[in-house]
Amino acid sequence: MRFDFSTAGESHGPGEVALVHGVPAGLGLVAGDVNRDLARRQRGYGRGGRQKIEKDEIEFLGGVRHGYTLGSPIAMLVRNKDYANWEDRMSPEPPEKEPKKVTLPRPGHADLPGMQKYHFDDLRNVLERSSARETTARVAAGGIARKLLAEFGVEINSAVYRIGAVAMDKEAAALAAGKADESEVRCPDPEVTEKMKAEIDAARYARDALGGEFVVVAEGVPPGLGSYVDWRDKLDARLAHAVMSINAMKGVEVGMGFGVASRRSSEVQDEILLENGELVRSSNRAGGLEGGMTNGEPVVVSAAMKPISTIAKALRTVDLSTYEPARAFKERADSCAVMAAAVVGESMVAIVLADAMLEKFGGDNMTDLRAAYEAYTGRLRDEARAKGAGNGA
Numbered sequence: 193m194r195f196d197f198s199t200a201g202e203s204h205g206p207g208e209v210a211l212v213h214g215v216p217a218g219l220g221l222v223a224g225d226v227n228r229d230l231a232r233r234q235r236g237y238g239r240g241g242r243q244k245i246e247k248d249e250i251e252f253l254g255g256v257r258h259g260y261t262l263g264s265p266i267a268m269l270v271r272n273k274d275y276a277n278w279e280d281r282m283s284p285e286p287p288e289k290e291p292k293k294v295t296l297p298r299p300g301h302a303d304l305p306g307m308q309k310y311h312f313d314d315l316r317n318v319l320e321r322s323s324a325r326e327t328t329a330r331v332a333a334g335g336i337a338r339k340l341l342a343e344f345g346v347e348i349n350s351a352v353y354r355i356g357a358v359a360m361d362k363e364a365a366a367l368a369a370g371k372a373d374e375s376e377v378r379c380p381d382p383e384v385t386e387k388m389k390a391e392i393d394a395a396r397y398a399r400d401a402l403g404g405e406f407v408v409v410a411e412g413v414p415p416g417l418g419s420y421v422d423w424r425d426k427l428d429a430r431l432a433h434a435v436m437s438i439n440a441m442k443g444v445e446v447g448m449g450f451g452v453a454s455r456r457s458s459e460v461q462d463e464i465l466l467e468n469g470e471l472v473r474s475s476n477r478a479g480g481l482e483g484g485m486t487n488g489e490p491v492v493v494s495a496a497m498k499p500i501s502t503i504a505k506a507l508r509t510v511d512l513s514t515y516e517p518a519r520a521f522k523e524r525a526d527s528c529a530v531m532a533a534a535v536v537g538e539s540m541v542a543i544v545l546a547d548a549m550l551e552k553f554g555g556d557n558m559t560d561l562r563a564a565y566e567a568y569t570g571r572l573r574d575e576a577r578a579k580g581a582g583n584g585a
């Protein structure tokens with residue numbers, strides 16, 4: 193089994209659950225390793241009132257003993273503190289009194305197609321699961337992937353480089369990923385940060401909301417993860433799938449992304465050079481991915497998030513109980529969540545890379561995984577030493 197996970201839980205239900213498969217035995221893992229990222233996901237300018245209620249922390253329910261993984265599935269639970277306020281509407285048991293049904297679908301949400309598909313007459317049955325509260329469980333799973341990758345020197349960071357019309361250069365943001373003030377908008381440039389905050393405030397004042405763009409950078413990834421031989425194995429495609437699956441993502445780019453289309457080839461490829469006998473690249477426009485494989489450069493993936501759909505200036509809809517024109521249902525919401533989405537993006541990238549590491553190096557346990565990793569990276573080092581010695585100084 194390779195690294196894989198699934199989640200369960202409704203936004204205002206008892207809790208969020210992550211079930212992670214394929215983690216080798218013998219990885220040092222404590223709750224704090226995962227809780228750090230859960231706290232990062234909760235921070236940021238523009239988050240809604242819910243984050244003041246919750247303090248997301250996991251309980252391990254299986255798969256970990258005395259600080260080490262057992263090789264068995266790892267189950268984690270994050271209890272929703274807010275459930276105490278929603279028990280009448282969200283209890284798994286039949287209610288004493290039927291709660292009022294929500295019948296005003298919000299444009300931009302799963303509401304309308306979800307009701308049609310699952311044959312519901314109360315859109316709470318849809319919105320509770322389609323809420324990005326589910327990303328709590330993804331970040332918990334990602335925390336384990338990140339811990340596994342850290343054993344091999346892989347570090348993953350992110351930066352927000354656009355909020356609405358306010359942006360900084362994506363490449364500059366990627367180079368400074370992880371250096372932002374996490375309580376703000378996760379943008380590494382303090383001047384742009386102030387403009388982004390003003391932009392969020394202006395949208396909120398207009399009873400509207402904003403999206404933006406973020407970039408995730410994974411450093412220390414060995415070359416040769418993923419493969420060119422089968423479409424399913426291509427790592428760029430697997431990363432795009434994982435990042436696109438985050439709520440509200442409308443586009444994913446690898447490296448220069450859409451920027452390649454308007455440039456000549458010599459402005460897009462990364463030349464292969466010799467530096468002190470080592471193979472190096474002149475640039476990293478490809479975002480560390482060529483032919484569906486990592487090439488040893490940092491993996492750079494960015495994504496565009498649409499604006500929050502639930503807005504005070506409620507959009508037009510139709511009441512599904514009467515088929516009368518109406519205004520969309522309004523519920524407490526974030527006014528901007530790009531900074532939180534960036535942490536979820538880091539987690540999804542970590543999960544895909546951990547999966548690709550286990551695919552390449554296997555390993556029921558950390559000793560065998562380390563040995564396979566050392567043998568491969570050692571071979572590449574030895575080849576470079578043997579052939580490159582004295583060249584390209």
Ligand SMILES: Cc1cc2nc3c(=O)[nH]c(=O)nc-3n(C[C@H](O)[C@H](O)[C@H](O)COP(=O)(O)O)c2cc1C
Pocket residue numbers: 240300301302322323324327438439440441442500501502503524525526527529532533536
């Ligand atoms: C971290 C995060 C927080 C979000 N918070 C909200 C929110 O408070 N209110 C809202 O309407 N949408 C919020 N969204 C966006 C919705 O979850 C998203 O628009 C919805 O799931 C439909 O997404 P889709 O069009 O990509 O399928 C959030 C998304 C993320 C990633």
Ligand SMILES: C=C(O[C@@H]1CC(C(=O)O)=C[C@@H](OP(=O)(O)O)[C@H]1O)C(=O)O
Pocket residue numbers: 203240241242274322323324325327328439523524525526532
């Ligand atoms: C509404 C959505 O999710 C948001 C994400 C979220 C969280 O913890 O990230 C918690 C939710 O809490 P509440 O609905 O209680 O305010 C929302 O703030 C959505 O994505 O549609």
